[in-house]
Amino acid sequence: MAKKIFLLILVFKITTVFSQVNKIIDSLEICLKSAKEDTNKVKILDDLSWNYCSTNSEKAIVTAQQQLKLAIKIKYYKGEANANVNLGSAYYYQNNLLLAINYFNKAYELKIKLKDKIGAAGLVNNIGMIYKLQGNYSEAINYMLKALKIFEEINDETKMGHCYNNIGIVYQEIKNYNLSLFYLNKALKIREKLKDNESLTASYLNIGNDYQFLKNYPLALEFYQKALNIQNVINDKYSIARILNAMATVYKNQNKTKLALEYFLKSNELKKETQDVEGLMSGYISLGEVYLDLNNPKLAIEYLRKSLEMVDSTGTKENLKYIYPGLIKAYKIENDFEQALQYFYLYDQIKDTLLNEISTKQIAEMQTKYETEKKEIENAKLQKENELKELKIKQAEQEKKLQLIFFMSIAFIIISFLFFMFYRYKQKQKTQQIKENNRQEKLRFKAVIDSEEKERIRIAKELHDGLGQLLSSAKLNMSSLEDGVKKEDEYLLKNSLTIIDDAVKEVRNISHNMMPTALMNYGLVEAISGLVNKINDSKQIEVNFNNENFNITLDKEKEISLYRIIQEIVNNMLKHSQAKNIDVELSNSEKELMLLIKDNG
Numbered sequence: 199m200a201k202k203i204f205l206l207i208l209v210f211k212i213t214t215v216f217s218q219v220n221k222i223i224d225s226l227e228i229c230l231k232s233a234k235e236d237t238n239k240v241k242i243l244d245d246l247s248w249n250y251c252s253t254n255s256e257k258a259i260v261t262a263q264q265q266l267k268l269a270i271k272i273k274y275y276k277g278e279a280n281a282n283v284n285l286g287s288a289y290y291y292q293n294n295l296l297l298a299i300n301y302f303n304k305a306y307e308l309k310i311k312l313k314d315k316i317g318a319a320g321l322v323n324n325i326g327m328i329y330k331l332q333g334n335y336s337e338a339i340n341y342m343l344k345a346l347k348i349f350e351e352i353n354d355e356t357k358m359g360h361c362y363n364n365i366g367i368v369y370q371e372i373k374n375y376n377l378s379l380f381y382l383n384k385a386l387k388i389r390e391k392l393k394d395n396e397s398l399t400a401s402y403l404n405i406g407n408d409y410q411f412l413k414n415y416p417l418a419l420e421f422y423q424k425a426l427n428i429q430n431v432i433n434d435k436y437s438i439a440r441i442l443n444a445m446a447t448v449y450k451n452q453n454k455t456k457l458a459l460e461y462f463l464k465s466n467e468l469k470k471e472t473q474d475v476e477g478l479m480s481g482y483i484s485l486g487e488v489y490l491d492l493n494n495p496k497l498a499i500e501y502l503r504k505s506l507e508m509v510d511s512t513g514t515k516e517n518l519k520y521i522y523p524g525l526i527k528a529y530k531i532e533n534d535f536e537q538a539l540q541y542f543y544l545y546d547q548i549k550d551t552l553l554n555e556i557s558t559k560q561i562a563e564m565q566t567k568y569e570t571e572k573k574e575i576e577n578a579k580l581q582k583e584n585e586l587k588e589l590k591i592k593q594a595e596q597e598k599k600l601q602l603i604f605f606m607s608i609a610f611i612i613i614s615f616l617f618f619m620f621y622r623y624k625q626k627q628k629t630q631q632i633k634e635n636n637r638q639e640k641l642r643f644k645a646v647i648d649s650e651e652k653e654r655i656r657i658a659k660e661l662h663d664g665l666g667q668l669l670s671s672a673k674l675n676m677s678s679l680e681d682g683v684k685k686e687d688e689y690l691l692k693n694s695l696t697i698i699d700d701a702v703k704e705v706r707n708i709s710h711n712m713m714p715t716a717l718m719n720y721g722l723v724e725a726i727s728g729l730v731n732k733i734n735d736s737k738q739i740e741v742n743f744n745n746e747n748f749n750i751t752l753d754k755e756k757e758i759s760l761y762r763i764i765q766e767i768v769n770n771m772l773k774h775s776q777a778k779n780i781d782v783e784l785s786n787s788e789k790e791l792m793l794l795i796k797d798n799g
Contacts, residue, residue, distance in 0.1 A: 223249050240269050240277035247284040251291055258288035279308035283321065293475075293511075295328050302328075316357075319348035323361060330368050333516045338368050359388035359397060367404055371516070375408050382408065399425045399437055403444060415448050422448070436477075439468035443481055450488060459488045479508040479517060486524045495531040498524065518548050669702045722757040723748065726764060726782065739772065740779050747785035760784075760793065767795050775799030 226246040233239035243265035250258035262284035269277035286301035302321045309318040326341030346361040366381035386401040406421035422445050429437040446461030466481040486502035489495070502524045509517055522545035529538035723745050730741045752760070764782060771780055777799030785792050 220253075223253075235268065236272065237274050237277065240265055240272070240274050240281075243268065244277060244280045244284065247281070247288070251284065251287045255288045255291045258284060258291075262288060275308055276312060276314075279305050279312060279314070279317070282308065283317075286321075286324070290324070290328065295332060299325055299328050315348050315352060316354065319345045319357070322348070323357075323364065327364060330364075330371070331516070335368055335372055339365065342368065355388050356392060356394070356397075359385045359392070359394075362388070363397070363400060363404060366408075370404070370408055370411070373411070375412055379405065379408050395428050395432065396434075396437075399428045399441075402428075403441060406444060410444070410448055410451065413451070415452055418448050419445065435468045436472040436474055439465045439472065439474060439481075440477060442468070443477065443484065447484060450484070450491070455488060455491045459485075459492070462488060475508060479505045482508070483517060483520050483524065486521075486528070490524060490527055490531075493531070495528040498528040499532070502528065515548065518545070522548070669698055672698055722752060722760060723784075725757075725761050726784070729761075729765060729768070730782065733768070733772070739777065741768070742779065742781050744781070744783040745785075750786050750791075752791075763793070764795065771795075771797050771799065 223246065226242055226249070230239070230242050230246065233242055243261055247258050247261035247265055250261055262281050265284065266278060266281035269275070269281055282301045282305035286298045286305060289295075289301065290298040302325050306318055306321040306325070309321060322341050323345035326338045326345065329335075329341065330338035342361055342365045346358065346365065349357045349361055362381045362385035366378045366385065369375075369378035369381065382401060382405050386398070386405065389397045389401055402421045402425035406418045406425070409415075409421065410418035422441055426438065426441045426445075429441060442461050442465035446458045446465060449455075449461060450458035462481060462484050466478060466485065469478040469481055482501045482505035486498045486500075486505065489498040489501065502521050505517060506521050506525075509515060509521065522541050525541045526538050526545065529535070529541065726743055726745075730743045733739065733741050768780060768782070771777055775797050777797035780795070780797045783792075783794040785794075
């Protein structure tokens with residue numbers, strides 16, 4: 199049985215009649231039981247693995263590994279190459295794109311050694327397709343142009359059509375619609391000539407997409423309808439679902455939102471039936487956008503998050519550039535700004551990596567290189583010998599340039615690294631200096647505060663112990679004069695005693711404000727309670743003090759600082775807030791201390 203070329207095509211998958219495949223598999227399993235350890239067994243394993251690829255990827259992998267082991271053992275290189283193709287294909291169907299690229303590259307190297315141009319071109323195209331799925335558009339175009347060059351050389355029109363189609367879709371992804379239409383129309387011309395209905399459907403749909411992006415909606419719907427007409431006859435639900443999705447997008451862009459919703463829902467039902475994971479992911483994104491237009495953010499979030507989960511499971515990151523903006527908008531409508539900000543940061547991280555100016559420039563350079571090489575091949579027919587000499591000279595010059603660029607790049611990297619290390623060292627020194635300055639500043643501030651508190655304590659003691667005692671002595675002396683004072687001078691004596699009592703109270707108040715006795719003797723809670731009781735005694739305002747959740751002991755410095763803060767804030771409230779109630783709450787947890795002061799002024 200001749201080996202087929204596994205050529206990935208964008209937009210539409212290759213449909214298979216599963217009943218026929220199962221019959222082939224059963225027949226091959228019977229043949230395998232009696233096969234000897236030779237090239238014939240490798241071929242049976244090859245065909246068996248190939249047929250398993252689209253139906254049971256796990257069995258395809260196991261069978262291909264048996265094929266690879268036997269082919270290496272008997273040194274059957276063609277069988278070894280095909281085993282790597284089968285492994286790459288199976289891992290592709292499992293969405294394990296890294297392993298798929300790895301095995302396709304191994305197969306490509308063997309195909310080149312075997313001088314199998316068609317097989318090598320198919321593998322190059324497949325690698326390009328996988329890079330496209332990963333969002334690496336420059337590498338995708340590079341590999342697709344290599345494949346196209348080989349197919350043009352051997353004039354394989356069917357595969358040329360596939361390549362033109364794939365290249366057109368990649369240019370569509372990077373919004374270069376003129377180049378996209380150029381390649382897609384080349385594919386369409388070939389497919390109309392070959393009357394390949396399945397491929398024609400893909401071309402009509404892809405060209406319709408370009409016109410949709412160019413906002414030429416009538417032409418877009420015209421091409422979509424052509425595609426739908428073909429698929430309604432074939433009754434390929436997979437393809438019909440894709441076309442309905444495209445038509446729904448046009449209606450959405452025309453602000454026919456309800457009609458768009460109807461078509462998207464029909465499309466998604468068909469995608470579920472056909473287990474079209476990639477299409478269903480795109481459909482969920484579209485439904486999310488439609489529900490946003492209908493101002494239903496909850497349903498929008500539901501569908502967009504479904505698509506996000508599918509991105510995580512498949513590893514295809516292209517759709518993130520549509521999912522994240524939708525989620526940002528939906529969460530903003532829901533006033534969930536924390537979630538909106540989270541997705542904004544995620545979107546900001548990936549948007550430049552999917553397609554940047556460098557990759558666009560690389561694509562343009564590769565396109566120019568391809569066209570130049572094509573002209574050189576045509577001219578080579580007339581001036582082959584001269585151009586071969588010139589080519590050798592150019593290659594030598596190019597090698598020198600590449601060597602120069604390589605050494606310059608290495609030098610640049612080394613210098614950049616040294617500069618980075620020096621900059622990092624300076625920044626580290628600067629940071630350490632700032633930390634040390636902050637530490638010194640804190641120590642100076644603490645010293646000032648400690649000095650002030652010590653001075654307050656000294657003055658408070660002198661007022662209480664010195665001036666207070668003097669006034670008390672003065673009162674005793676004045677009291678001893680009561681019996682000897684004339685009747686008309688009694689009021690002067692009583693007035694003097696009252697003044698002395700007031701002076702004693704004022705000295706006590708000043709001393710207490712500067713350093714409350716309760717704070718020094720009984721702690722912070724008692725001192726605050728005393729302050730509160732004193733204010734409440736005035737009957738002008740009510741202060742409530744809550745310390746139920748405060749159960750720790752602080753050092754004196756912290757107690758004094760807290761007391762001063764409370765004293766200052768409460769005094770300001772008394773002076774300026776015109777409040778009737780003040781609430782003071784002091785609490786603590788394992789790691790923090792909380793002070794809350796509020797009034798109703």
